[in-house]
Amino acid sequence: MLVCRSKGLLQRLLSAGPGSTTSSRDYKVAVVGASGAIGQPLSLLLKQNSLVSQLSIHDMRNIKGVEADLSHICTSVQTNAYEDQQLEDCLAGADVVVVPAGLPRKPGMTRDQLFEANAGVALRVACSVSESCPGALLAFVTNPINSIVPIAAELLKAKNSYDPRRLFGITTLDVVRARTFVGDFLNVNPAKVNLPVIGGHAGKTILPIFSQCCPSFQCQLEDIRRLTHRIQEAGTEVVNAKDGAGSATLSMAYAAARFVNSLLRGLSGEPDVMECAYVGYKSPCLPFFATPLMLSAKGIEQNLGLPHLDDFERQSLEQMLPELEQSIQKGIVYAKEKMEKEECQKECQK
Template sequence: MDKKVTVIGSGNVGATAAQRLAEKELCDVVLIDIVEGMPQGKALDLTEAAPIEKHDAHVTGANGYEASKDSDIIIITAGIPRKPGMSRDDLISTNKGIMKSVVTEVAKYSPNAVLIIVSNPLDAMCHVAFEASGFPKNRVLGMAGVLDSARFRAFISMELNVSVENTHAFVLGGHGDTMVPLPRYSTVAGIPITELMPKERIDALVERTANGGAEIVSLLKTGSAFYAPASAAVEMAESILKDKKKILPCAAYLEGEYGINNLFIGVPVKLGTNGIEDIIQIKLTDDEKAALSKSADAVQELVEILKKSD
């Protein structure tokens, strides 16, 4: 393969992302994790599946960052989940340390890579990666909107009993309960969902989307979502690797767009070889602007907590 993607963190999200990348034959994949044997074992398992899945992508595992050298994309899933009794401030502080150390290393070995951040709290971790890498803003982005939009699309498909391929949805804002799904821009075969279902059903789907991650956590009880988050990160990577220039909602660093400054917020962007090639500004109603502003305020709170932990 002439492209290379390194996935940092070989837990459920990271390992599934590696599997999707390899099976789509998008690139060679390097899995990196601090746990000895884990990335090597998962990489070998994926390699042994290759003859059956019929792909020739090379998958390797490593505990050191040297293996990531000259990657086109780095997908970062490393970090700890929030544990019982742990405050949000503690979680941010711990994951900040992990993100800073990871990004400093990968930036050294792959100075021209695009960083796709998956670790939580996502919007805050994008800020850490941006500062630690010293990369331009177009090469640091967060995976959130693609996942949230996919959840919204799945719920629309279930509600209307139509193919998911016919559904399109947009979700803006931070990754969490302040996200802003936009029903006006969400369609089935080009028809706005506002024409296809009553407001109360749309509102219910919007609420379910905002709580999508929590719903899965409550069902699994001992973990969180990983299939859909991995797929979302890989869709972003594919658009960059193939220079597809897909318009996808991603956490991007805004400098005045949507009236927001110096914050990573989920907005529609064009993804190509250089990462974010354009930020698409769509017209919002007053209510949507207010909801996006509220979401930005929530992200700003996290950034303030980051600053305090310096």
């Protein structure tokens, strides 16, 4: 259990940025959905990561132009592009697969609409990973994360390729936002702020743990309620600010690049690499849940479980569990129905 005495550890372990590394080992990273509004800046950041030797990028269209653009950047990372039916070629031999593919959130879009638009992405990518790189670390950006990760898990189980230590839903953006908003509130450098964010990756399922914040967050409960709500609804804040022209793309790309960098650091054998993520490995409360994780060459070395919670946080946890459980079950039911109808095979063949 992560308790108050671990605050200093959190501050030290969670401080590395998206390109920070102390190792020089080289890895192949594949980005699925690389020509999109998240995929392009994410690929740009990964092109600068010294742990990456090969960057394989895939999308349904316009990917050759992205490859040409990236190829002009003066780093040693080799970039290769793959279109449409070449997904398995793109993934072959990958150490890490990160997936920003799918329809972005739009103003007024319900979670059900987003689910219907993107659920097939999880099936297709998970199927291709099981065929081309079953040992890779697979990390989804695609929303709704709360359902997408369970869909991928069910498909991987059916393919005898499921290792819960190696499947992730990237919730790092919630942590990045929490650090930023708390830093602004306390008038301190956000890079010096650390606090775990647990639960899921939508609305009230996002639960920042202010009682474990470093530096200590000694403020009124009303301030905590207001900041919690802002962190939970930050995605809507960006969607509304862009007035229909997009969702959170740059901040999401930064967060995803940070998370991938942490995965690579863990693969390299660097000790004490910690990130929060939505996983199904020894998860508390529900089959899938975001908690602080210790990363290693195995993927997840240890799930650190629930941090110590104060009364407000325990109440918030109890209130969000039914919604998160419903999202998980929705993903599981969807995947099983598709597999029963053999529709997942169609996704694999796309």
